[in-house]
Amino acid sequence: MNNDTLLRQEIRSSLSIVRALIKEYSGLYSAENLTRDVLSVCDDVAVPVKAERRLEEARRLVAERCNRLAYIANRFASRDPALIASSRAQAVAAVDALQDAVFELRRSGQPEQSRGPVLRRRSL
Numbered sequence: 001m002n003n004d005t006l007l008r009q010e011i012r013s014s015l016s017i018v019r020a021l022i023k024e025y026s027g028l029y030s031a032e033n034l035t036r037d038v039l040s041v042c043d044d045v046a047v048p049v050k051a052e053r054r055l056e057e058a059r060r061l062v063a064e065r066c067n068r069l070a071y072i073a074n075r076f077a078s079r080d081p082a083l084i085a086s087s088r089a090q091a092v093a094a095v096d097a098l099q100d101a102v103f104e105l106r107r108s109g110q111p112e113q114s115r116g117p118v119l120r121r122r123s124l
Helices: 003-024 034-046 053-072 081-109
Strands: none
Touching: 003 034, 003 081, 034 053, 034 081, 053 081
16 A cells, blocks of 8 residues: 555544544533534644644534534434434534545655655666
8 A cells, every 4th residue: 555545544544533423422411522522533633734724724614513513413402313414414524624634734744755666777
């Protein structure tokens, strides 16, 4: 596997926890704080990346979508299952966008790797 594939798998694996948090979020318990928990993991994944506008916007979108899911799934709300499922899917899509931003920024920060062996000319 090449470095890009390994890097993408590493980031995706790290964010799988976030996807699980979103999919399992019920909104029924007062101690649940989806946005805080999700952003904590996202920030840990983004640590090696220099803060840039694209990453900040992706993080903001994740926060907005998680807040919306928390609002819709609140135990005191009407709790429409279709709306909750749609909101979950939107939150996961925001995490996917953050994953892409982290990947691009981490990839651009890596030194360029050689594409193959260096061939030398024989001196005469």
